[in-house]
Amino acid sequence: MELLVHLNKRIKSRPKIQLPVETLLVQYQDPAAVSFVTNFTIIYVKMGYPRLPVEKQCELAPTLLTAMEGKPQPQQDSLMHLLIPTLFHMKYPAESSKSASPFNLAEKPKTVQLLLDFMLDVLLMPYGYVLNESQSRQNSSSSQGSSSNSGGSSGIPQPPPGMSFYAAKRVIGDNPWTPEQLEQCKLGIVKFIEAEQVPELEAVLHLVIASSDTRHSVATAADLELKSKQSLIDWNNPAIINKMYKVYLGDIPLKTKEGAVLKPELKRDPVSTRVKLKIVPHLLRSRQAAETFPANIQVVYDGLFGTNTNSKLRTLSLQFVHHICITRMPHLFTKDIALVQQLFEALCKEEPETRLAIQEALSMMVGAYSTLEGAQRTLMEALVASYLIKPEVQVRQVAVKFASTVFPSDHIPSRYLLLLAAGDPREEVHGEAQRVLRCLPGRNKKESASKQMPSFPEMVYYIQEKIVLYLRMCLAHSAGVVPTSQSLADMQDHAPAIGRYIRTLMSSSQATASSCNKSGETNPVQIYIGLLQQLLAGVGGLPVMYCLLEAVSVYPEKLATKFVDKTEWIKSLMSSSKEEMRELAALFYSVVVSTVSGKELKSMVEQLIKATKDNHMKERAIQTLGYFPVGDGDFPHQKLLLQGLMDSVEAKQIELQFTIGEAITSAAIGTSSVAARDAWLVTEEEYIPPAGAKVNDVVPWVLDVILNKHIISPNPHVRQAACIWLLSLVRKLSTHVEVKSHLKEIQSAFVSVLSENDELSQDVASKGLGLVYDLGSEQDQQELVSTLVDTLRTGKRVKHEVSGETVVFQGGGLGKTPDGQGLSTYKELCSLASDLSQPDLVYKFMNLANHHAMWNSRKGAAFGFNVIATRAGEQLAPFLPQLVPRLYRYQFDPNLGIRQAMTSIWNALVTDKSMLFSSE
Secondary structure, eight states: OHHHHHHHHHHHHOTTOOOOHHHHHHHHTOTTOOHHHHHHHHHHHHHHGGGSOHHHHHHHHHHHHHHHTTOOHHHHHHHHHHHHHHGGGOOOOSSOOTTTOSSOOTTOHHHHHHHHHHHHHHHHOOTTOOOOTTOOGGGGGGGGSSOOOOTTOTTSOOOOTTOOHHHHHHHHOSSOOOHHHHHHHHHHHHHHHHTTOSOGGGGHHHHHHHTTOSSHHHHHHHHHHHHHTTTTOOTTOHHHHHHHHHHHHOOOOOSSHHHHHSOGGGOOOOOOHHHHHHHHHHHTTOHHHHHOTTHHHHHHHHHHHOTTOOHHHHHHHHHHHHHHHHHHOTHHHHTOHHHHHHHHHHHHHSOHHHHHHHHHHHHHHGGGGTTOOHHHHHHHHHHHHHHTTOSOHHHHHHHHHHHHHTSOTTOHHHHHHHHHHTTOSSHHHHHHHHHHHTOOOOSSHHHHHHSOOOOHHHHHHHHHHHHHHHHHHHHHHHTTSOOOSSOHHHHHHTHHHHHHHHHHHHHOHHHHHHTOOTTSOOOHHHHHHHHHHHHHHHTOOHHHHHHHHHHHHTSHHHHTGGGGGGHHHHHHHTTOSSHHHHHHHHHHHHHHHTTOOHHHHHHHHHHHHHHOOOTTHHHHHHHHHHHHHHHOTTOTTHHHHHHHHHTOOOTTOHHHHHHHHHHHHHHHHGGGSGGGSOTTTOOTTTOOOOTTOOOOOOHHHHHHHIIIIITTOSOHHHHHHHHHHHHHHHHHTTTOHHHHHTHHHHHHHHHHHHTOSOHHHHHHHHHHHHHHHHHSOHHHHHHHHHHHHHHHHHTOOOOOOOOTTOOOSOTTOTTSOOSSGGGHHHHHHHHHHHHTTOTTHHHHHHHHSOOOGGGGSHHHHTTOHHHHHHHHHHHHGGGHHHHHHHHHHHTTOSSHHHHHHHHHHHHHHOSOHHHHHHHO
């Protein structure tokens, strides 16, 4: 012992004396060594290690870590105090691997945890701090912005924010570091973490703390490393979030056994405001942070009402309140996409000051919609797409935020929208879109799984389809019609104009000269058809099928011949699961086959007959029968055919009666029917029957049979069918002289059906009355109104003769009053019109009341009553002040029929209730 005391005196006074540190470390780790030996050995290791050259210190650094295992806590602290300054000088391999790593810590979890805890304390240590043993904690316990109680710890000095007395004491050690040395130690720790010597997720908190350092070099290095690992860090990992909460709040004394056990010298204070300002933004990234109770509420209260808070921390805390609310109850937002639309609309219209608040609100809401599926997701796609083309830059910016956040990264429609936004003229829009698109999947499997990209073939097909539809819009524009790619019906209306333009292009030598193409295909129409064919073969789609059918059908003699050898491919499209696709493919097949002649044509038709398994054979047969007198002016059985169609009434065959109505209309007018035209080349308005065509018009006879036989039949099914046929005649043959000369009789027929028990019959009759009124001259209209009002007010009904075989009640008709009460609804409509001193408005009301679901079907939609109803609504707009109070009251009428009718009118007229009540 005396020898060792003498050595200590000599060595301490001579700092250049080198000690055998390596041998001492071996002796220190000797399991056979007694505590007397190890205690003195650690003294000489602490004395000798700092005297070694830096290279030798770096070489022995891993041995220091190994020597810690199983040793007393004070000795472990001493060894870590020696190790930390060395980390700044360590050299790490460029590619981290277990074999090349100087510290092999993978199998030493306890040592890793000891080291990480010590490193955290070093990073929390402020520069120039001196531990004053005489200073009492009691004097400044409230200065940390915490509700912690310092009672019972008056004899312990005040540690730095975020640390305990014990943590501060062990970091200071026997030889406190100067501020410059402490800075180097902190940089060494960041460098150690950057070299991936410890698990990345274990060191996240260390980087966050280091990024708040008061020295620029430390803060910058940590910030850069944190940003580089941002995509790898799982901010919903409970371990990471709990550590951040613990550091932020410190050790809050709880009324539990655990809280009572904690010794005063081990109790940690909350961190400084500077560190809190770095922690909260990361809590805002985490769903788990919002769910961690009660720590989340404690952070909010500390940030808003704590003693040492400031305006920045209050703002972040308020954002954290929003984050907690959205994360805890996202369904309040998710189920209401209309709220997003309202805010987007407000963002378009409000003043600039208000827009900023709306923009922030939308940005905070966006996460709540990331779980949308099915129709809700499709609706959100359409919403984002519509606002991505708005003139206001803030609107486009938020739309990009929604496109990148709401949908998964492999969602094709949203990636397409981001591609469009990537070409935006404003940097804040295209920059964000490009950043999202170029955010590549990671190298490791876990990272790649969270960041998928769209499938290459699917993305190509999707973009190609968009290109093709845009080309169709350009084609329509060049042809002089309004471009559209939304409705096939609207697109088909433009076919004749497009046909004329395509014929001009095909026959124009200028087009060939001006659009030379390297592939040898010089005509733009041929290139367009080639694109359509490729896309249809690859991915299909109704709009693409229609565009190909349209392009070929408008000039079949030039364009259909190239598809003759592709009939098998076309037939495969005819077996699609979608009815609309099958119909378009069948039309395309018929256009191609029509260019073939002779035996080949006969063979194709025979094959088609063999393969035919149409479920709608009855409808097809009726349509074909209706076309016989149209295509053949000398067809000898025209009246027999019509009589057969009118005798084919079956119960509950509503759609079939609409088809029969079309067939009767075509067969009645014969060769003068617009069905005789080529729909691809001539519009209905432009069609004129050929000069030499034989006239076989039997409309007078058909009208007579319907009005005097079928519409007054005792069988309710026949009356309903006759009403549908009559509606078809009036709609399709509105300019025919026989229709115009029998308006009163036709109106009487429709009025007689108004009192039927069947809702569809009533609705068909009311629609027919509206058409009849619009067809009449001014004098006719006055007479028609007078007759209708008189009939409705008196309640006169047509009497049907009843025999023993007559069906009195239709299926489901029992329980309804068959005594004329069906007219009560129309009496009220008549009364409403009379009160406005405009009796003729009853026709407008009829167009708006009882809009049956049938009119939304394909057959019903062909009549165009949606357009008529819209026009009726516009004509009634001037009477809104008088109508609104009465319509509102009618919605509570005890009569169900009246209530439904008036509600229909209310919904049609009162589209914006907020504007209505503010103006009325």
